[in-house]
Amino acid sequence: MNFNRRQFFKVALGLSALALTPKELKASPGKYATLIDITKCDRCEGEFMPLCVKACREVNKHRFPDPKKPIPPYWPRKTYEDWSDKREIIDTLSPYNWLFIQKVEIEGHTLFIPRRCMHCDSPPCVKGCPFGALSKQPEGNTVIDHNICFGGAKCRDVCPWHIPQRQAGVGIYLKLMPKLAGGGVMYKCDLCDARIKRGEEPACVVACRERLKDRAVYTFGKREEIFALAKNRASEEGLYIYGDRQNGGTSTLYLSSIPFEKIEAKLKETRARFGMPVKVVNRYMEEINPWGKAVLVAGALGIGAGLVGAFYSKKEEKEEKHGENQEIF
Amino acid sequence: MGKIKRYSKVILFEHWLIALSGIMLIFTGLGCLPLFKRYYITELPGLKWTADFYLLTKLHYIFAIFFTFGVFFHITYHLIRRDFGLLPRKGDFVNSIKAILASFGLTKHPPADKWLPEQRYAYVGIAGVTSILVITGILKVLKNLEWIVYPPKVESVVNLLHTIFGGLFILLFLVHLFFVLGVKANWPLLKAMFTGKVEEEYVRERHSLWLRKLKKRNNLDTRSKN
Numbered sequence: 001m002n003f004n005r006r007q008f009f010k011v012a013l014g015l016s017a018l019a020l021t022p023k024e025l026k027a028s029p030g031k032y033a034t035l036i037d038i039t040k041c042d043r044c045e046g047e048f049m050p051l052c053v054k055a056c057r058e059v060n061k062h063r064f065p066d067p068k069k070p071i072p073p074y075w076p077r078k079t080y081e082d083w084s085d086k087r088e089i090i091d092t093l094s095p096y097n098w099l100f101i102q103k104v105e106i107e108g109h110t111l112f113i114p115r116r117c118m119h120c121d122s123p124p125c126v127k128g129c130p131f132g133a134l135s136k137q138p139e140g141n142t143v144i145d146h147n148i149c150f151g152g153a154k155c156r157d158v159c160p161w162h163i164p165q166r167q168a169g170v171g172i173y174l175k176l177m178p179k180l181a182g183g184g185v186m187y188k189c190d191l192c193d194a195r196i197k198r199g200e201e202p203a204c205v206v207a208c209r210e211r212l213k214d215r216a217v218y219t220f221g222k223r224e225e226i227f228a229l230a231k232n233r234a235s236e237e238g239l240y241i242y243g244d245r246q247n248g249g250t251s252t253l254y255l256s257s258i259p260f261e262k263i264e265a266k267l268k269e270t271r272a273r274f275g276m277p278v279k280v281v282n283r284y285m286e287e288i289n290p291w292g293k294a295v296l297v298a299g300a301l302g303i304g305a306g307l308v309g310a311f312y313s314k315k316e317e318k319e320e321k322h323g324e325n326q327e328i329f
Numbered sequence: 330m331g332k333i334k335r336y337s338k339v340i341l342f343e344h345w346l347i348a349l350s351g352i353m354l355i356f357t358g359l360g361c362l363p364l365f366k367r368y369y370i371t372e373l374p375g376l377k378w379t380a381d382f383y384l385l386t387k388l389h390y391i392f393a394i395f396f397t398f399g400v401f402f403h404i405t406y407h408l409i410r411r412d413f414g415l416l417p418r419k420g421d422f423v424n425s426i427k428a429i430l431a432s433f434g435l436t437k438h439p440p441a442d443k444w445l446p447e448q449r450y451a452y453v454g455i456a457g458v459t460s461i462l463v464i465t466g467i468l469k470v471l472k473n474l475e476w477i478v479y480p481p482k483v484e485s486v487v488n489l490l491h492t493i494f495g496g497l498f499i500l501l502f503l504v505h506l507f508f509v510l511g512v513k514a515n516w517p518l519l520k521a522m523f524t525g526k527v528e529e530e531y532v533r534e535r536h537s538l539w540l541r542k543l544k545k546r547n548n549l550d551t552r553s554k555n
Contacts (some may be wrong), residue, residue: 152362295397
């Protein structure tokens with residue numbers, strides 16, 4: 001072994017420096033993005049159900065949960081989450097409604113905000129899912145695999161907007177230990193994954209355009225083009241953008257004539273089920289990942305210390321053999 | 330009665346570093362599953378913080394620093410020293426059964442080396458599971474750092490494997506605890522994990538092959554000195 005203490009520290013320091021070099025905290029954006037222009041949405045005035053919501057429900061109805069009853073409660077608790085008798089509800093998110101129009105009254109204005117998954121650039125739901133049921137697609141959308149999902153609802157807890165919705169009485173957990181672990185399956189918008197992979201647009205986008213033509217609320221397209229469009233319109237018309245920076249960036253941009261701080265405050269005041277926080281830190285990036293670098297350094301240091309330790313112990317053994325035997329005393 | 334050195338300070342350090350950080354990884358890992366809210370753990374006094382998945386994940390990472398260091402140290406140190414006494418040998422399967430029966434006082438102990446045959450199997454089991462946990466853990470760290478972007482299927486498999494092998498790790502840890510705490514014949518080994526030494530009488534009875542080796546070496550050394 002030709003490895004002295006000084007060399008060991010040199011290697012260790014080098015590896016540490018490499019791992020700790022501040023790499024730009026940049027999320028990996030996908031191919032596409034959606035622009036949602038709140039200034040144009042009127043919740044499809046005159047229609048019972050907004051057309052985007054209707055289209056979303058129609059396109060995804062074959063994937064809606066059909067729970068077996070009676071549904072077992074989440075032992076030792078006596079509760080369970082069941083939306084199966086409330087399938088018709090359209091004014092909030094549920095396992096049967098992956099997009100809704102949120103109504104907000106601010107300073108005499110009525111805003112209608114289409115709400116669904118933001119499709120984060122660095123989605124904490126994907127990082128946190130212990131079963132690998134969530135994945136980020138190259139298109140930029142986040143998808144839940146309903147066949148693997150256990151329904152622990154961690155994705156809903158770590159999501160800054162608490163978007164995913166749970167239905168009990170369905171899913172793989174029923175086949176394992178339904179009494180002890182698992183709570184159903186989580187559901188949310190997947191940006192019409194199958195459609196966008198075929199080169200089509202999400203159903204909500206198409207439905208909106210069919211009604212409003214070139215005044216459509218939604219614009220779907222290549223990420224760079226959508227971002228450029230949003231920035232141009234914001235600067236030209238004095239509009240505010242939401243979604244470009246929140247949680248490290250998302251692929252859903254909102255445009256509004258009213259500052260989002262005011263929208264956030266109003267939603268808080270009315271205790272809305274889904275808020276619109278303006279300051280959203282990506283906690284994986286800020287709080288967890290720096291420790292990830294330390295884990296990598298620790299592995300390298302472990303190897304280095306092992307090399308040094310083995311070298312010294314061999315040397316000691318040699319010396320021991322020349323001296324008194326230490327094994328039996 | 331003499332005492333025989335069984336574990337060096339390095340071994341004690343390795344064992345307790347991996348054991349203590351491993352226990353904390355089990356706790357924080359179960360919290361990440363998520364199980365704590367459902368089972369009222371987040372409502373216990375002093376454990377309210379376990380409701381925060383981000384905090385649990387951060388702590389999981391912090392304990393992983395110690396665990397990863399321990400595992401990589403262990404592999405490198407013993408590989409270079411060529412300490413392969415804990416790897417299974419010929420005849421270990423039959424001897425394992427005999428030795429486990431002997432632990433419960435049902436038969437006589439088969440003559441054993443420093444490590445018991447069933448310990449060698451246990452080592453391979455826990456080392457294999459730990460390796461997969463460390464590898465998938467590192468892959469998850471790299472993925473979360475976004476230094477590597479996996480295809481969606483790979484990302485799913487890595488996440489799922491880490492969880493499944495975490496479960497196996499807990500299972501093997503419980504088996505380990507049972508054999509250490511629940512089987513009286515192994516208590517001298519538990520004591521040795523603190524002191525580093527075992528009674529000569531214990532070695533004579535249970536590790537006769539090891540004792541023979543030690544004595545042979547002792548004689549050789551004495552002779553070489555003369």
